[in-house]
Amino acid sequence: MIMKLVLLLIISFLCLTAEASPPLEYLVKPNCQSQCGNVVIPFPFGIGESCYLNEWYSVKCSDISSGGATAKPFLNHTKLNLELLNVSLKHQTVTVYSPIASYDQQGGGSTSQPSINLDQSPFVFSSLDNIFMVLGCGHAQLMDHENIWAGCTSICNHSYTAQRCYGINCCQTTIPSTDSYYLNNYRVSFAPDGERNNDSTSTTHAFLVDRNWVSRNFTKPEDVAGVNYAPLSLFWMIKEGDNASSDCKGTIAYYSSMIGSYVRYPCDCQVRQEGNPYLSGGCHVVKECANCWGTCDYNYEFDNQSSGSYHIEYYCMTKDRLRPLILGFSIGGGSLLLLLGSFVLYKVVRKKREIRRKRQFFKQNGGLLLEQQNSSNQVAIEKTKIFTSKELEKATDNFNLNRILGQGGQGTVYKGMLTDGRIVAVKKSMIVDESQIEHFINEIVILSQINHRNIVGLLGCCLETEVPLLVYEFISNGTLFQRIHTQDADFLLSWEMRLQIAIEIAGALAYLHSACSIPVYHRDIKSTNILLDEKYRAKVSDFGTSRSISIDQTHLTTLVQGTFGYLDPEYFQSSQFTEKSDVYSFGVVLVELLTGQKPISSTRSQEEKSLATHFILSLQESRLFDILDAQVVNEGRKEEIMAVAYLAYRCLNLNGRKRPTMKEVTLELEHIRVPLPPLIVMQNFEENECIIMDITRPLDSVSSSTMSCLNHSKVSSSDEQPLLFNTL
Structure with a gap:
């Protein structure tokens, strides 16, 4: 860039071009008006007596606006009286x-x-x-x-809209x-x-x-x-008898009476001259040639903007043998100084521009919003490191496509390694408008206040890039969705691992709902947002749509956001998100762990396309063990499986108030895994013989209530019923 600038400056010293138009006084007769409004009026046209060739070329300068703003020229001949927009001597x-x-x-x-x-x-x-x-x-x-x-x-064709x-x-x-x-x-x-x-x-x-x-x-x-x-x-055309100029050689587009037609010849100034060839003495030597010490040469340049015509570009060539040497040393020394000065100036300008761009991106990426939201919680935000863009570019190999760990609605996650050797996950947000900035800042604020072993830790962020970046701890074993639905023969999720993962997810959500200083609703619980570390411990991630609320609030009224198949039907209908909405989504994940099936499947019937509906109907129709994952059936005790199934059944209740809290869910799962105090199965058929349950239909279907009588006496390998659990 600097070399281009230097070359342009050198060329400007050596070559003087002639692309500028000649002065207006060269175009008209002495003491005549040269233009009317924005239109130049060159001879043979003219404004005023004796300023034009003949009456056909007479121009009247008229002010047609009442306020006297813009003057407009008109051909003054009574037969024409046409408004004049432009006069071209070159094209006649x-x-x-x-x-x-x-x-x-x-x-x-x-x-x-x-x-x-x-x-x-x-x-x-x-x-x-x-x-x-x-x-x-x-x-x-x-x-x-x-x-x-x-x-x-x-x-x-009135329906056709051609451009x-x-x-x-x-x-x-x-x-x-x-x-x-x-x-x-x-x-x-x-x-x-x-x-x-x-x-x-x-x-x-x-x-x-x-x-x-x-x-x-x-x-x-x-x-x-x-x-x-x-x-x-x-x-x-200039007709015979109209003596326009002695500078025009030959005839000037005369009407020939001998052949009865017009004969068209161009009229122009001689080479190295400019001006008006229709004026006597109207052509003058171009300024580049007038000041030239040596030979004034020229090139023809094709002009695409003027109907395919050519224009002449002049430049000066000196014959003095000593002058090029002097000019060479002068320009060489000046160029060196100019190069050094330009380099210093370039560095200063670039640094200032980079600082200005970083400030602009910081503001654009919600930096001011982050400062505002954390003004009351400065300790939490100070724990979050602010990374530079260079650090993260180096860590991710300039965001190499081979480093991509996953992509979602909120951004792309890359694997990276910091200078201290730590492996991290760098989330490059896909923010395209201001409405998305709040999600990004919201994730920083929430994660900076959370410290839980089953929640992905936020290490820092970067706001000085075009799109914002978040740096998390790296979780090595992918997502729970991948482990459930793409299991390989070398590794299968055992029943104990599934139960442990469910307990860890429930514990993390219970912490968010009730143990944080400010309750947090995740709002997008699903198996793809549950990561597994090297020991297959669950880590809840992706807080882009999460919301924190004041303690006295019971719900949030928001635009419906979430993932189909996990979305709480009650929230979908009312737009009011409560802690029980997270419970419903957790219930779907729990059913995924039990069945190994996806939350939405086109292979099932339309009525049972949703996994939640498919599970509830199977449970109520005594078909539960027909839909369970083979690993669960082979390894789990029937009492434990039925207890977990019944818990999921309660989490999926259409009525949010009838769902358990995440704290209650965690305790029940802990009791199922380790019955302390001892777990006793109470078969109270007189009081709990029948369970009235709201069936969760797909979101486009009508929900209904069904009474299910779960008779424990008929338990078999393909017919298991929920049990009621009490502790002594």
């Missing part, structure tokens, strides 16, 4: 506003039929610069007296020209396609228009329909 054209002809399809007649007659004038319609366009439906012809000069047909003119609701064609004749007057004739347009209520428009204006400004056909005028290019 003027651009004026031309009227648009209209045809009322419903009335069957022209609403307006304007035309321009250039007979006897030095102007003709430029076939090179103009095209004929038709907007609307039907056919229109460009007529020269009674001869058809051009025409096109537009097909009617350009392709023949549907709009068509265009070029204007033919010959060596012996130029178009100098026209009118428009309409011939609508009756079969397609009789019932049309639209209006058809036809007009000549400058093709360059169409390509630059024409985006939709209907954009022009409401305009009464369109830009049009006229080619102007």
